[in-house]
Amino acid sequence: MAAGSVLVVDDEANIALSLEYLMKEQGFDVRVARDGEAALEALRDRLPDVMLLDVMMPKRDGFDVCQTVRATPEWAGLRIIMLTAKGRAVEQEKGLALGADDYITKPFSTRDVVARVRHYMPGADS
Known part of the structure; x- marks a missing residue:
């Protein structure tokens, strides 16, 4: 059983790949979308627990x-x-006003990203 699911949304391939790898290493079920339209399609398909959402993307x-x-x-x-x-x-x-739960600026610490994703997983007690 996976520890939870994450949708990584970033149009920069190297960032998307590194986040995907990082989240899989933590035991999460991970999907990647490369733009905002693809992100919404992925949500319609199957809702993740947490979405890592880049701000500047095409579409x-x-x-x-x-x-x-x-x-x-x-x-x-x-x-x-x-x-x-x-x-x-x-x-x-602006991000928080629109309903984001949290905000991470690039370049980011991988440890920080993992800690925040874990914090927002359902049933997280760490």
Whole structure:
């Protein structure tokens, strides 16, 4: 039984691959989407426990995806951790205002990402 499921949404292949590898190493069931449209398709297919969502992407950016998720009642329980190179406070406030649960700026510490994903998993007690 997997420890939980994670959807990694990032258009940068190296970041998506490293996050996918990192999450699988932790025993999570992982899927990857490379843009906002693909992310929403993946959510329609099967809802993960946690979504790692990049902000700057083609088609639909992370803010738009976050807003769409929060406007969809069936997805209300999804935990969203936004990832972005935009570390300015105004960007973080916007992400959190749109319903993100947490915000991680790039470059990020892998240990920090793992700790935050574990924190938002259902039944997490660590």
